[in-house]
Amino acid sequence: MKIAIAGTGYVGLSNAVLLSQHNDVTAVDVIPEKVDMVNRRKSPIADAYIEDYLKNKKLSLTATLDGDSAYREADLIVIAAPTNYDDATGRFDTRAVESILSQIRRVQSKAVVIIKSTIPIGYTEKIAKVYPELSILFAPEFLREGKALYDNLYPSRIIVGIPKGKEDLLPKARLFASLEQEGAIKENIPVLITGSSEAESIKLFSNTFLAIRVAYFNEIDTYAEEKGLKTEDIIKGMGYDPRIGDFYNNPSFGYGGYCLPKDTKQLLANYQDVPETMIRAVVDANETRKQYIADHIASLSPKLVGVYRLTMKSGSDNFRSSAIQGIISRLKKKGIALLIYEPTLDKDTFEGVPVTHDLDSFRRDADIILANRLSADLQPVKDKVYTRDLFSRD
Incomplete structure (x- = not known):
């Protein structure tokens, strides 16, 4: 499966490494230095497991600045863009997520979109109505700084949320959960497929x-x-x-x-x-x-x-x-x-x-x-x- 990951921070890069063990993964970023480091199998963030896997494991992973091509060709896209809290508005700044969603729509990608950025409760349902032509799911991450890949290899649980009215995406939600399980070392990982607002609440x-x-x-x-x-x-x-x-x-x-x-x-x-x-x-x-x-x-x-x-x-x-x-x-x-x-x-x-x-x-x-x-x-x-x-x- 062809997977594009938007963002190479802790969430994006750890998922890129995890999924590239069994899939063709393209990591997209806007910072040339980070893209170059990933392509040279160097980690741009401090994480011992990421550093080890990039250096020693067989991964089908490339990084690029060309989001258009990566999203157009992908079967699945994971959005891991930063969403900082904005004290002025009293909510997460989700503009980076929406920019990527607009780009995905512009290149007419048919990929399933998984939002992993942390977002307000109710956000996925609202944004799914703004982009009705996209299949959007939410899968929260539960990662520690410096141990992001470890926490993907040995996850406490896998949660995937489906927006209300989009229940036909259940097979896609199960597929994403199975891809995460496939990359993990831990077995018998608890998996919960739920509503997207419930998944946002869990996070x-x-x-x-x-x-x-x-x-x-x-x-x-x-x-x-x-x-x-x-x-x-x-x-x-x-x-x-x-x-x-x-x-x-x-x-x-x-x-x-x-x-x-x-x-x-x-x-x-x-x-x-x-x-x-x-x-x-x-x-x-x-x-x-x-x-x-x-x-x-x-x-x-x-x-x-x-x-x-x-x-x-x-x-x-x-x-x-x-x-x-x-x-x-x-x-x-x-x-x-x-x-x-x-x-x-x-x-x-x-x-x-x-x-x-x-x-x-x-x-x-x-x-x-x-x-x-x-x-x-x-x-x-x-x-x-x-x-x-x-x-x-x-």
């Missing part, structure tokens, strides 16, 4: 639940630190209850990254005419946590605060909406001098803060070092490090 409610869990354990940590209690023992004792579990419970500076911040805000927007308390609370709790961390650091009267990495976690190259950025902005407003160590950033400043690639001088000059996640780099100056990373994971 947003799942990520919001994870955000609630992050915020909850962070608030436990805030309480314990303020009261002089040992957070680690509290969380361990809670985790022995199998209903709570010892996972996704490592305190941090707040949730961030590609998904949780924007998905929680979008879900809150979807609740505009529905009574709710908890969804708004988790959005507010994340801001409260960042403010608490900033206030605590300021109370120590540092001369120079070092920020160790802008990335969310080890093994990731993503800065987007990382919690540390919220803390940086708060410390800047307090007039505190800052220095960022970020070896992957090819700039001298970030948001007006000096950036260094010199780890030794960074460790020497900063009197407090903020680290959302611990690293061996900081072991020689561990007495300077402020982190809430208790378990060295998540």
